[in-house]
Structure formats: C-alpha cells, structure tokens
C-alpha cells in the first residue's frame with residue numbers, strides 16, 4: 001500500500017489492505033471517517049449501475065453508522081417495507097424510507113442505500129452513500145479516468161471500476177482555477193508519472209504537471225462526460 005499517514009499502518013500483509021480509520025466523539029454522538037472521503041450518489045448512471053451490481057448486502061456495522069446522521073443510526077436496522085409491512089420504515093402501507101446496508105466486495109467499502117418508495121404511485125428511488133478508497137488494490141494498475149454524471153471514476157487495466165481514490169478534505173473538481181481542480185490534476189499527474197501504479201490519494205500538489213493542470217482548470221473539462229486514458233495523461237505530460 002502506498003498510502004501512508006504518520007504512525008498509522010493501514011496495511012495488514014496477511015489480508016491485503018485495510019482502508020479505514022473511524023473517528024468518533026462519543027460524548028457528542030459523532031462518528032465518521034477520518035481519512036476517507038464520503039461520496040454521495042444521487043444520479044443512477046450506467047457506471048453507477050455497474051458499480052451497484054456488484055454490491056453485496058450485509059448487516060449494518062460501524063462503518064455504515066459513520067455514513068449516516070446520528071438520528072438515523074437505529075434506522076439502519078429497520079427492515080424494508082418489502083420485507084416487513086409493519087417496519088418502522090413503512091409509510092402509509094406500501095411506502096418506504098428505509099436504509100439498506102451493503103459492502104463493495106472488491107474494495108471492502110461500506111455502502112448505505114436510501115430507499116424511497118411512494119405509497120401512492122409505487123415509484124421507487126435509490127440513492128447511495130459510501131466512501132472513496134484511499135487507493136486501489138496493491139496490484140491494480142490505473143487505465144482510465146472517467147468523469148460522468150457528477151462523479152469521478154477510475155478503471156483499472158483489468159476493467160475493474162472504482163470511485164476515484166480520494167482523501168477526506170481533498171475534494172476533486174473540474175473546470176475552474178481553484179483547489180478542487182488542482183487536487184485532481186495532482187492525482188492524475190501522479191498516475192501518469194508512475195505508469196498508473198501509484199494510485200494512492202493525497203498526491204503532492206508540488207508534482208502537478210502544468211499541462212494536466214491546464215486541462216483540469218479549463219471550462220471544457222467540466223462536461224458531463226469526460227474520459228482520459230493513461231496514454232492521454234502521458235501524452236499531456238510530454239507536452
């Protein structure tokens with residue numbers, strides 16, 4: 001694992017990788033990720049569909065509790081109306097506002113799905129909260145960056161899809177001169193400089209390549225869909 005944080009050893013060589021440090025202040029009822037960036041997914045694009053297709057349902061755990069507000073923690077344990085019509089999450093018979101807990105088996109990341117089902121129309125809507133990984137798996141090699149539907153994704157050489165590795169407090173953005181595009185350009189520069197091998201979040205902004213920064217700051221980069229391959233990034237780095 002390339003991600004290092006002071007004295008913390010986030011890697012367990014017998015298990016491959018560990019990704020989390022939970023931060024809590026029990027007196028205030030605060031629980032949250034300390035290093036990991038939370039990602040909220042509202043728009044169900046084709047990439048979101050691919051990602052959610054591999055999620056596995058699981059019992060709620062401490063990582064799920066860190067993804068919801070304090071008053072919602074008990075609701076993680078309420079069944080869906082589809083499973084129990086008398087659930088506290090049921091509304092007017094067949095409506096529902098439950099939370100469902102999953103994990104992503106590829107990266108071990110927790111996912112909380114929010115279910116809205118209208119009692120009147122039966123219309124269903126899902127949205128998701130999860131954490132971005134701090135880096136891809138040890139042998140994963142970056143192949144493609146994809147900006148799509150307001151989210152940033154990466155795909156590995158083996159076509160594994162992941163939310164882009166990100167560190168808490170280092171939000172990525174595109175299309176203007178500011179901290180978000182600079183943080184993203186620094187990360188993409190690191191990928192280009194290491195042939196896609198160093199996928200750890202928290203890239204040094206001192207190493208940002210000017211051509212990649214220009215791209216990240218240009219208004220045209222802020223289109224709804226944008227893709228950059230490792231090759232594209234290496235070409236930009238040579239310019």
Ligand SMILES: [Zn+2]
Nearest residue numbers: 080096098115
């Ligand atoms: Zn439900």
